[in-house]
Amino acid sequence: MQVVWGLAGILLLLGLTLAGAEPQRNGTDWCEHDKALHKRLDVVEKNIEQTVNYLEAEVSVLLSLIEASNSPLQLGAPTVDIFESGPTGVC
Template identity: 45%
Template sequence: MARPSASSVGLLLLLIGYAAAGPESALQPRAVRSSACQEHTSLHNRLDVVEKRVEDTVEKLEAELAALLDVIEDPEWRPLLDTSGKPVVDILDGKGGEGAFLN
């Protein structure tokens, strides 16, 4: 049986590599690529706006929480929060019944 020549094997390997690489038509026209880049940039700009709004909201909530904690720690409310010598009632345990808040 005849052995294939080196050039035949090389050509066959070249064709296999070309077929494995895929068609050249996968490259999109410049106008389509530019449009995709503009959409990508627009998406990032919108995400930046959302991120800024979230950060502003978190800052406002932190300020409100700090104000509430200051009010709670005010001497006017301290006697209501003092539980020393009183039985502690866990309102989330579900065992207290209807009178759990009155203890």
């Protein structure tokens, strides 16, 4: 039984020394750390929003180019099958 109490005491002392080894944050340190983290997250959010806006503009330009290059289909006009032309000699 004394071995169990001795082992428990050693584990308790080991836990206390390990807990004391961590640097304790004072009242303002965690607050400043939190503020800095939020500032960095705000910068990341702003960059993401700018990237999304840029990509939306690029997609709209590409869609308008695609729409402009496609001629409207005429009703009753014969359709052309591009695969019926036969081999072109290109492998």
